[in-house]
Amino acid sequence: MSTTTMTAPADKKSHSLALKAGVVLVGVHIAIGLLTLVWLPYDPTAMAGGRLEGPSLLHWLGTDRLGRDLFTQMMIGSRIALIVGVGAVTIGAVIGVTLGLLAAFASKWLDDALAATLDILIAFPTLLIAMLVVAASDTANLWSAIFALGIALSAIVARLTRILAKRVLVMDYITAARTSGSGWPKIVAIHILPNIWPTLSVNFALQFGLAVIAEASLSYLGLGAPPPNASWGRILQEAQGTVYTAPLGAIAPGIALVSLAIGVNLLADGLRDTIDPTRRAR
Amino acid sequence: MTALLSLENLSVHAGSKALVSNLSFSLNRGERLGLIGESGSGKSLTSLAATGLLPAGLSASGSAILAGKQVIGAPDRELNQLRGTAVAIVFQEPLTALDPLMRVGKQVAEPLARRAKRDGTPLSGTALDQAVLALFDEVALPEPQRIAKSYPHELSGGQRQRIAIAMALACKPDLLIADEPTTALDVTTQAEILGLLDRLVRERNMALLFISHDLPVVANTVERVVVLRQGETVEAGNVAEVFGNPRHDYTKSLLAAARRLDDAMEGRV
Numbered sequence: 001m002s003t004t005t006m007t008a009p010a011d012k013k014s015h016s017l018a019l020k021a022g023v024v025l026v027g028v029h030i031a032i033g034l035l036t037l038v039w040l041p042y043d044p045t046a047m048a049g050g051r052l053e054g055p056s057l058l059h060w061l062g063t064d065r066l067g068r069d070l071f072t073q074m075m076i077g078s079r080i081a082l083i084v085g086v087g088a089v090t091i092g093a094v095i096g097v098t099l100g101l102l103a104a105f106a107s108k109w110l111d112d113a114l115a116a117t118l119d120i121l122i123a124f125p126t127l128l129i130a131m132l133v134v135a136a137s138d139t140a141n142l143w144s145a146i147f148a149l150g151i152a153l154s155a156i157v158a159r160l161t162r163i164l165a166k167r168v169l170v171m172d173y174i175t176a177a178r179t180s181g182s183g184w185p186k187i188v189a190i191h192i193l194p195n196i197w198p199t200l201s202v203n204f205a206l207q208f209g210l211a212v213i214a215e216a217s218l219s220y221l222g223l224g225a226p227p228p229n230a231s232w233g234r235i236l237q238e239a240q241g242t243v244y245t246a247p248l249g250a251i252a253p254g255i256a257l258v259s260l261a262i263g264v265n266l267l268a269d270g271l272r273d274t275i276d277p278t279r280r281a282r
Numbered sequence: 283m284t285a286l287l288s289l290e291n292l293s294v295h296a297g298s299k300a301l302v303s304n305l306s307f308s309l310n311r312g313e314r315l316g317l318i319g320e321s322g323s324g325k326s327l328t329s330l331a332a333t334g335l336l337p338a339g340l341s342a343s344g345s346a347i348l349a350g351k352q353v354i355g356a357p358d359r360e361l362n363q364l365r366g367t368a369v370a371i372v373f374q375e376p377l378t379a380l381d382p383l384m385r386v387g388k389q390v391a392e393p394l395a396r397r398a399k400r401d402g403t404p405l406s407g408t409a410l411d412q413a414v415l416a417l418f419d420e421v422a423l424p425e426p427q428r429i430a431k432s433y434p435h436e437l438s439g440g441q442r443q444r445i446a447i448a449m450a451l452a453c454k455p456d457l458l459i460a461d462e463p464t465t466a467l468d469v470t471t472q473a474e475i476l477g478l479l480d481r482l483v484r485e486r487n488m489a490l491l492f493i494s495h496d497l498p499v500v501a502n503t504v505e506r507v508v509v510l511r512q513g514e515t516v517e518a519g520n521v522a523e524v525f526g527n528p529r530h531d532y533t534k535s536l537l538a539a540a541r542r543l544d545d546a547m548e549g550r551v
Binding site: 107172173181191194276278 | 379449450
């Protein structure tokens with residue numbers, strides 16, 4: 001406890017550096033994503049130049065094999081990735097936190113049943129569950145992919161919430177709140193959720209990265225957002241046939257994916273240290 | 283006058299194992315009762331059973347009547363009305379008894395607002411803030427304005443325990459249960475907190491159920507004691523009688539141990 005409370009100056013500095021890097025990385029993606037709503041350099045579905053052109057002033061990342069501007073596609077990819085990340089994590093959080101709290105409060109028997117179900121769900125790879133959900137729905141579109149990922153992520157959130165809530169539930173301040181006549185809903189809202197939030201939020205950031213990468217995988221396999229939605233996974237998939245002549249088509253989505261996932265993680269880590277008063281330096 | 287808290291043959295079981303058996307005592311307004319015994323003798327469980335807060339897996343039988351209502355077997359909703367009105371508890375470890383992520387002013391405001399609402403005189407905004415500061419004043423916290431904005435980890439142990447006491451007082455309870463309230467504190471702070479509890483119980487005319495294993499502290503704080511050993515009542519009566527003329531071997535050994543500690547301390551000084 002005291003070792004984490006007393007943060008050494010050097011450590012603190014690296015924390016704020018991580019936070020800044022996270023803000024910049026995520027900020028760039030958000031800015032680009034918002035920009036696509038009002039302006040795009042080229043029509044994403046129309047031929048904007050020759051086929052498989054290299055980078056130039058007109059086409060910063062060159063063009064794909066249909067002659068579409070790659071940078072335009074990448075910009076739309078940012079928007080889609082953000083929508084998928086936020087959407088999937090939100091769905092996963094709502095379902096997962098609700099289930100986790102239920103399990104934490106449930107009778108021994110129900111708790112065991114829920115915990116076992118969650119463990120089985122977690123044993124399946126996230127991507128596999130998402131593929132099953134997408135396959136079960138009639139049409140593959142962006143929203144079915146988001147929903148599928150949200151469901152797949154919720155099991156991990158639920159298990160984490162359950163264990164965190166159980167740890168808070170045995171604390172004296174919960175008993176103190178109950179002795180003072182607080183009802184359970186109020187205790188959950190003002191004591192339990194705030195106290196599990198620091199850990200949960202870091203997990204949400206991890207899952208944001210997972211969701212973005214999983215959506216790229218789904219799109220790569222043709223189970224994500226259908227064309228002409230320019231998901232990074234689909235750009236990657238379309239570029240693989242021409243990877244030796246136009247490697248940028250494969251490199252750009254990879255860099256974009258990694259930068260967004262890392263950015264969100266750095267941001268969440270930094271924010272937790274700023275928000276949690278017990279971690280703040282006095 | 284009916285008793286505020288009256289236990290009759292109260293037992294607490296974990297499965298088939300009895301943790302507290304056939305405990306009986308009653309407590310009137312203005313009275314002070316000490317519940318003493320070594321760790322694991324069932325002192326804290328008694329207070330939890332009397333307020334209907336036993337953890338899952340433990341069951342209580344017998345009778346515990348708090349402010350005229352039977353607690354054993356009562357639904358949680360009814361108990362909730364009773365808690366925070368008839369009774370409040372001060373816990374042993376003030377650091378874990380306070381929410382680490384909530385400013386202490388807000389933590390005290392919470393039960394204060396609920397009690398005010400139950401009384402039909404809702405408090406909010408500045409009036410609520412003033413009431414919190416008044417409570418801080420009553421428990422003799424210095425710089426109440428600054429402390430109200432602090433988090434528990436920014437305060438000293440004694441200050442935290444004063445906050446916990448303020449939280450209990452915010453409920454305006456008739457019965458205050460103090461569960462080893464000074465065990466986690468150093469000796470000087472102990473004396474201050476005991477003095478504070480003594481003054482508050484007198485001023486507010488509350489009943490006090492004082493749980494402790496520290497005999498000198500108990501002797502100075504309460505009028506009557508119940509000595510527990512492995513969940514069974516060993517001896518009960520006035521402090522002077524029980525401590526001055528212990529009839530049971532267990533009480534004698536507790537007293538002897540306390541005396542040995544005193545002697546050792548004085549011998550060293």
